[in-house]
C-alpha cells in the first residue's frame with residue numbers, strides 16, 4: 465500500500481478548531497495517523513509541510529458540471545450531447561484544480577452528463593472531484609423551467625410533470641439512468657417572470673412522491689426553493705438538500721431546526737452578489753436590471769434567513785450556481801468570503817462549511833470525508849499561506865501546491881524533499 469507522509473504542516477482539521485502542527489500519514493486512500501509528534505517516514509513518500517497550511521479538500525454544495533459560462537437557457541439546450549459531455553469533463557477538472565475534491569450535483573443540462581463524467585472519474589480515467597451526479601431539473605407545467613407556450617411548444621432542459629404519478633415516473637427514470645441526486649424545482653425564480661421567487665408551483669403531494677421514490681432507490685433529493693411555502697413543504701416531505709431558501713418566517717426556521725441533523729442547506733449567494741455588484745453587466749444583466757428583477761430584496765432576505773440558520777446550527781455548504789458567464793466554475797471558493805460578509809461566519813466556520821459539512825453530505829457508510837482525522841478518506845489541500853487570515857488565497861491555484869484526492873497526488877508542486 466502506498467504511503468505518503470506530510471510532515472510538520474499547520475493542520476486545519478476541518479472541525480473549525482484552531483490549527484495545530486502535525487504530521488499526517490496517508491496509507492492507500494485513507495488518513496492513517498494524525499500526530500502532533502514526528503512520525504517515522506520509513507517507506508513513505510515525504511512531503512515537506514513546513515510553513516504550509518493543510519486542510520481537507522472542499523465540497524461544492526450545488527454543482528452544475530454541465531454549465532460553462534452560461535448566459536441563457538440556450539446554452540444548456542443547444543450543445544450536442546457529444547460536445548456537452550466533453551464540456552462537463554472540463555468543468556469537473558476545473559473544480560478539482562480549484563481544490564474542490566467533492567461536488568454535490570445540483571442538476572445538469574442533459575440527463576446523463578453528470579452520470580457519465582462521474583463514472584469516468586470514479587474509474588480513474590478522467591480527473592475530477594468525487595461526484596454525486598445531479599439529474600435534470602424536474603418541474604411542473606408553468607413552473608420554473610417550463611418555457612413552452614401554447615403556440616410554441618419547446619423542449620427546455622427540464623422534465624415537466626403534473627401530479628404524483630408523473631413525478632414517480634420521472635424520478636424512476638432519473639434513478640434508472642444513474643443519477644445520485646434528484647432535482648425538484650419547487651418554488652418560482654426571479655429569472656422566470658411567470659413564477660416569481662415567492663410562488664410555489666409544485667404541490668406537496670408531488671414533492672412527497674419524489675422523496676419516497678428517490679429514497680426507495682437510495683438516492684437523495686435536491687430542491688430549488690425560495691418561497692416560504694416551498695421550503696416548508698420540502699422540510700415536511702423529507703427533502704435532503706435545500707437550495708436558496710431566501711424567504712422564511714419563524715415557523716420555517718423552527719422546521720429547519722427540527723430537521724437540522726437530517727438536512728443540508730446551500731444558500732447559493734454568488735448569483736445574486738455578482739448581479740448586485742454589477743459583475744454580470746457585460747451580458748446586459750446590470751445591477752439596474754437586477755433591481756427590476758427584485759434581486760436586492762432577495763439578497764436581503766437571504767442574509768436574514770441564513771444568518772438565522774447559522775445561529776440555529778443548520779448545516780450550510782458553500783458554493784452554488786457557479787457556471788454562469790459572470791460567476792464561473794473554478795471560482796466557487798468565493799463563497800467562503802460571502803459566508804463571512806453576508807451570514808456572519810468566521811473564516812474558520814466558513815472553512816468548516818466547505819470541508820466538514822461538505823464531507824458529511826458526501827460521506828457514504830464507512831467512507832467518511834471532510835476531516836483530517838484517523839480513518840477518514842484522504843482528500844487534502846496544502847496551502848501556501850493562511851486562509852484563515854485571507855480566504856482569497858484559496859482562489860489562487862499557485863497558492864495550492866498540493867491537491868490530494870483519495871490518497872492520490874493529483875497535484876504536487878515543489879513540496880517534495
Ligand SMILES: [Zn+2]
Nearest residue numbers: 526528570785
Ligand atoms: Zn442551480
